[in-house]
Amino acid sequence: MHPEKQKHDFEPKIIAFVCTWCTYAGADLAGTSRMQYPANVRVLKFPCTGRIDPVFILKAFQQGADGVLVSGCHPGDCHYIAGNFHARRRFAAFRKLLEFVGVDLERLQFSWVSAAEGGKWVEVVSDLTEKVRNMGPMTEFKELALEEQWSGTINTEELKEAYKQI
Amino acid sequence: MSRIGVFVCHCGENISRTVDVERVAAQVGKMPGVAFATDYKYMCSDPGQTLLKKTIQEQKLSHVVVAACSPRMHEKTFRKAVEAAGLNPYLCEMANIREHCSWVHEDKQEATAKAIEIVGMLVERVKKNRVLPTITVPVTKRSLVIGGGIAGIQAALDIADAGHEVVLVERDPSIGGHMAQLSETFPTLDCSQCIMTPKMVDVANHPNITLYSYSEIEQVDGYIGNFQVTIRRKARSVDEDKCTGCGVCMEKCPVKKIPNKFDCNLGMRPAIYVPFPQAVPNTPVIDRDNCIKFKTGKCGLCQKVCGPGAVDYEQEDTLIVEPVGAIVVATGFDLYTIDEKPKGSMIKGYGEFGHGKIPDVIDGMTFERLASASGPTGGKILRPSDGKEPKQIVFIQCIGSRAREKGISYCSKVCCMYTAKHTMLYHHKVHDGQAYVFFMDARTPGKAYDEFWRRSIEEEEAVYIRGMVSRLYQKGNKIVVMGSDIAVGVQVEIEADMVVLATAIQPRTGADSLAQKLGISYDKYNFYSEAHAKLRPVECATAGIYLAGACQGPKDIPDTVSQASAAAAKVMTLFAKDKLEREPIVARVKEAGCVGCFACKKVCAYGAVEEKEIRDRQGNLIKVVAYVNPGVCGGCGTCQATCPSKSVELDGYTDEQIVAMIEAL
Numbered sequence: 062m063h064p065e066k067q068k069h070d071f072e073p074k075i076i077a078f079v080c081t082w083c084t085y086a087g088a089d090l091a092g093t094s095r096m097q098y099p100a101n102v103r104v105l106k107f108p109c110t111g112r113i114d115p116v117f118i119l120k121a122f123q124q125g126a127d128g129v130l131v132s133g134c135h136p137g138d139c140h141y142i143a144g145n146f147h148a149r150r151r152f153a154a155f156r157k158l159l160e161f162v163g164v165d166l167e168r169l170q171f172s173w174v175s176a177a178e179g180g181k182w183v184e185v186v187s188d189l190t191e192k193v194r195n196m197g198p199m200t201e202f203k204e205l206a207l208e209e210q211w212s213g214t215i216n217t218e219e220l221k222e223a224y225k226q227i
Numbered sequence: 228m229s230r231i232g233v234f235v236c237h238c239g240e241n242i243s244r245t246v247d248v249e250r251v252a253a254q255v256g257k258m259p260g261v262a263f264a265t266d267y268k269y270m271c272s273d274p275g276q277t278l279l280k281k282t283i284q285e286q287k288l289s290h291v292v293v294a295a296c297s298p299r300m301h302e303k304t305f306r307k308a309v310e311a312a313g314l315n316p317y318l319c320e321m322a323n324i325r326e327h328c329s330w331v332h333e334d335k336q337e338a339t340a341k342a343i344e345i346v347g348m349l350v351e352r353v354k355k356n357r358v359l360p361t362i363t364v365p366v367t368k369r370s371l372v373i374g375g376g377i378a379g380i381q382a383a384l385d386i387a388d389a390g391h392e393v394v395l396v397e398r399d400p401s402i403g404g405h406m407a408q409l410s411e412t413f414p415t416l417d418c419s420q421c422i423m424t425p426k427m428v429d430v431a432n433h434p435n436i437t438l439y440s441y442s443e444i445e446q447v448d449g450y451i452g453n454f455q456v457t458i459r460r461k462a463r464s465v466d467e468d469k470c471t472g473c474g475v476c477m478e479k480c481p482v483k484k485i486p487n488k489f490d491c492n493l494g495m496r497p498a499i500y501v502p503f504p505q506a507v508p509n510t511p512v513i514d515r516d517n518c519i520k521f522k523t524g525k526c527g528l529c530q531k532v533c534g535p536g537a538v539d540y541e542q543e544d545t546l547i548v549e550p551v552g553a554i555v556v557a558t559g560f561d562l563y564t565i566d567e568k569p570k571g572s573m574i575k576g577y578g579e580f581g582h583g584k585i586p587d588v589i590d591g592m593t594f595e596r597l598a599s600a601s602g603p604t605g606g607k608i609l610r611p612s613d614g615k616e617p618k619q620i621v622f623i624q625c626i627g628s629r630a631r632e633k634g635i636s637y638c639s640k641v642c643c644m645y646t647a648k649h650t651m652l653y654h655h656k657v658h659d660g661q662a663y664v665f666f667m668d669a670r671t672p673g674k675a676y677d678e679f680w681r682r683s684i685e686e687e688e689a690v691y692i693r694g695m696v697s698r699l700y701q702k703g704n705k706i707v708v709m710g711s712d713i714a715v716g717v718q719v720e721i722e723a724d725m726v727v728l729a730t731a732i733q734p735r736t737g738a739d740s741l742a743q744k745l746g747i748s749y750d751k752y753n754f755y756s757e758a759h760a761k762l763r764p765v766e767c768a769t770a771g772i773y774l775a776g777a778c779q780g781p782k783d784i785p786d787t788v789s790q791a792s793a794a795a796a797k798v799m800t801l802f803a804k805d806k807l808e809r810e811p812i813v814a815r816v817k818e819a820g821c822v823g824c825f826a827c828k829k830v831c832a833y834g835a836v837e838e839k840e841i842r843d844r845q846g847n848l849i850k851v852v853a854y855v856n857p858g859v860c861g862g863c864g865t866c867q868a869t870c871p872s873k874s875v876e877l878d879g880y881t882d883e884q885i886v887a888m889i890e891a892l
C-alpha cells in the first residue's frame with residue numbers, strides 16, 4: 062500500500078508549535094483519516110499562536126531541534142479574534158533577529174493549517190522534514206549556547222552576579 | 228516530589244497495533260517523578276476510568292498523564308474522573324499517541340519511540356501544572372433585546388414569559404419593523420397587521436418588558452452575564468407618561484404634508500406624529516426638522532391643545548445605564564436603494580431601471596403599502612403618478628440580489644415568494660389586470676411555498692418570463708419594459724402602467740458601528756456572523772450575545788420567528804444558572820513585575836486588561852499595573868508573549884510548562 066520506507070542516515074528532529082483550534086485539530090484530522098507522514102515531528106499545543114513566545118523557538122533550537130514549525134489558524138479565522146495577527150507581526154520581526162544570530166531561516170517555517178486541512182498538515186510536515194534532512198543537523202546554534210531570557214533561569218554564577226548588579 | 232501516574236491506552240487495537248504500549252509504560256515508568264505506569268485496553272471505558280480513580284487513591288498520585296487519543300476527544304472525560312478521585316482536574320494531561328502517532332505511522336519501532344517521547348514531554352509538563360480553581364462569574368438575569376421588529380418582539384416575549392426582565396430598545400418611534408408595513412403575508416395570505424399588532428400590544432403590557440422606543444445603544448461594556456448597556460433616549464418632545472394617545476395634537480398641527488416614511492412616502496403626516504395608527508407606544512413624536520416651533524419659535528399649537536400637558540419642547544436626550552446578562556441583536560434589514568450608489572458603498576446603483584426618476588417604478592415595500600387596507604390608498608392598487616389603476620403591471624425580481632457585478636452575490640431569499648404574493652394581491656384587486664414577472668429562477672423551498680408560487684401562475688394567471696430586463700423607459704404615460712425571454716430565446720417588450728422592483732435585502736446602514744460597540748463580527752456585507760454556520764446559528768462568537776432575524780442574513784417571517792425563539796431559549800439556558808463556570812485558562816498579572824506599560828492592553832482583542840492602582844496604606848499611589856478580568860479574558864495568551872517584563876502569565880500554559888516540554892526533547 063505504501064512505498065517501501067527508505068532508511069536515512071540522518072533523522073532530523075522537528076518541533077511544531079501549533080494552536081489548539083486549527084492546526085492541532087488539522088493534525089488530528091490527518092490521524093482520523095489515517096494519512097501517513099514522517100515520525101520526526103513533536104507537537105506542542107498552545108491555545109493560540111498569539112501565545113507563542115519567540116524565545117520558545119530559540120529554546121527549541123538550543124535543545125537540538127533541527128527544524129521548527131509554527132502553525133495556526135488562517136488569517137481572519139483566529140478563535141481568539143486576532144491572536145494570530147499579533148503572532149504574525151511578532152514573528153516577522155523575529156525572523157530578522159534569527160537571521161542576524163545566524164540561523165538559516167529555511168529551518169523555521171510558518172504556515173496556516175485549518176481544522177479541515179489534514180492533508181495540508183501532512184504536506185507541511187513532510188516537506189519540512191525532507192528539507193531539513195537535506196540541510197543536515199543544526200549545529201550553529203548549539204555552539205552559540207545562547208542564554209534564555211525568561212525569569213528563573215539565572216543559572217550561572219556570572220549571570221547571577223550580573224543580575225545582582227543591575 | 229511528584230508522584231505521577233501514567234496510563235497508556237491500547238484503544239482496542241487502534242494504538243497497540245503500531246505502538247508497543249507495554250514498552251511505553253515500562254520506559255515511562257523509569258522517568259523521574261513517575262510513581263506508577265500501566266497500560267490498559269480502553270481507558271475511557273467505565274472500568275478504565277475506575278482503574279484511574281482507584282490508582283490515584285491507592286498510589287496517592289499527585290499528577291496524572293493519560294496517553295491515549297487526542298485531548299480534543301477525551302480531556303474532559305479524564306479530568307472529570309481525576310476530579311472525582313479528589314485531585315484538581317488541571318493536574319491531569321493527555322498525551323496524544325493515537326491521532327498524532329499510531330494512526331499516522333506504520334513502523335512499530337519508530338512509532339513506539341515517538342510515543343515514549345510524547346509521553347515524556349507531557350510528564351515533564353504535568354510536573355509544572357498548578358492547581359487551578361474553577362472560575363465562576365455571577366449572572367445578571369435580565370436581557371437586552373436590540374430592535375423591535377418581529378424578531379425582537381418574539382425574543383422579548385419569550386424571555387419575559389419565562390419570568391425574566393427584558394429591556395427592549397427600538398430606534399424608531401414605534402416597534403413593529405418591516406412586518407408592520409406588510410399587507411398580507413405568504414404563504415397563507417393572512418393580514419400582517421392582524422397577526423402582528425396583538426404581539427405589539429403584548430410587549431407594551433408585559434410586566435417584565437421595559438420598552439425604550441425612539442432610543443439607541445450608545446455604549447456596551449462588560450461581558451457575558453455582566454453587561455452594562457448605555458441607552459440614549461432621544462428627545463421625543465412628548466412625555467410618554469403623561470400622553471394619553473388621544474391624537475388631538477396631530478389633528479391640530481398646521482404642518483400636514485410631510486411624506487411618511489412608514490408609507491414609503493406615499494402618504495403624508497404632520498410634524499407631530501405616530502408613524503401608523505396601531506403604533507406601540509401610541510405616543511407621538513415631534514419631528515424637529517419640520518416643526519414650526521423648532522424652526523421659527525412660533526406656533527406651539529400642540530402644546531396648547533394637549534389636555535394632559537404632555538408636549539415638552541425643552542425635552543433633551545437622556546442616557547440610561549441598564550445592567551443585563553445577555554443581549555439579543557435583532558436589528559433587521561434595509562432595502563437596497565437602487566436610485567444611486569450609496570455613499571461609500573461597494574454596491575452599485577440600478578439607474579437603468581428609472582427608480583426615483585419614473586414615479587410609477589416602485590419597490591416591493593411600496594407595493595405592500597398600496598395593497599394594505601390601512602395604507603395610503605386604503606388597499607387600492609393605484610399608480611403614484613396619477614392615482615389610476617394599473618392594468619398591466621410588471622414585476623422584476625432579483626434587483627441587486629445575485630448580481631455580482633453590482634456587488635451583491637447572495638440571494639435575498641424572500642423576493643420570489645413575495646413577488647408571487649404581489650401577483651395574487653394584484654389579481655384579487657384588479658380583476659381585469661395582467662401581471663408579468665421577470666425572474667431568473669423561482670426559489671421556493673419552504674413548507675407550502677412551491678404550491679403557493681404555482682398558484683400565482685395556475686390560478687392567478689401571472690405570466691412568468693424567465694430572463695432579465697435590460698432597460699425600461701417612460702413613453703407617454705406608459706413604461707416600456709425591454710427584456711429577454713431566455714426560455715424561448717426572444718426579445719420581449721411590454722408597455723406597462725406600473726413596474727415593481729424586488730430589491731435586495733441588505734444589512735442596516737450602520738450595522739457595522741453597532742457591531743463594533745457590541746464586539747461582534749460581521750461579514751463583508753455587514754450581516755452579523757453567527758458562531759458556527761450550522762451548529763451554532765444563533766450565537767455570536769462573543770459569549771452572551773445572540774442573533775435573531777434578518778440582521779444575520781435575509782429571512783422570511785417563519786425563519787425569523789424560529790431564530791428569535793431559539794435565541795430566547797439560549798438566553799434562558801444562560802439564566803438557568805446563578806453563576807457561570809468557565810475554564811480557568813485565563814491570564815494573570817504578576818503585579819510585582821508589571822511596569823505598567825500596557826503593551827498587553829493594546830494586543831488584547833477581548834478588552835480584558837484593565838488598569839489597576841496600587842496604593843500604600845496611607846493611600847498614596849505607588850504604581851498603576853495591569854489587571855486581567857477573568858470574566859472577560861478569552862485565554863489566548865497573546866498578552867503573555869507580548870509583555871516585555873514577563874509579568875503576565877496564562878494559567879495552564881505558563882512558560883515553565885512549555886519550557887519543560889521543550890527541554891524534555
Ligand SMILES: Cc1cc2nc3c(=O)[nH]c(=O)nc-3n(C[C@H](O)[C@H](O)[C@H](O)COP(=O)(O)OP(=O)(O)OC[C@H]3O[C@@H](n4cnc5c(N)ncnc54)[C@H](O)[C@@H]3O)c2cc1C
Nearest residue numbers: 374376377378398404405412413559560591776777783784
Ligand atoms: C417587500 C417585502 C415583503 C415581504 N413579505 C413577506 C411575507 O409575505 N411573508 C414573510 O414571511 N416575510 C415577508 N418579508 C420578510 C419580512 O419582512 C422579514 O422576514 C421580517 O421583517 C424580518 O424581521 P426582523 O425583525 O428581523 O427585521 P425588521 O422587520 O427589519 O425589524 C428590525 C427592527 O429593529 C429596529 N432597529 C434597527 N436598527 C436598530 C438599532 N441600531 N437600534 C435599535 N433598533 C434598531 C428597526 O427600527 C426595526 O424595528 C417581506 C419582506 C419584504 C421586503
Ligand code: SF4
Nearest residue numbers: 480499518519520529
Ligand atoms: S409645535 Fe410643531 S408639532 Fe406642535 S403643532 Fe406646531 S408644528 Fe406641529
Ligand code: SF4
Nearest residue numbers: 831860861863864866
Ligand atoms: S489571554 Fe488573551 S484574552 Fe486574556 S487578557 Fe491576555 S490577551 Fe486578553
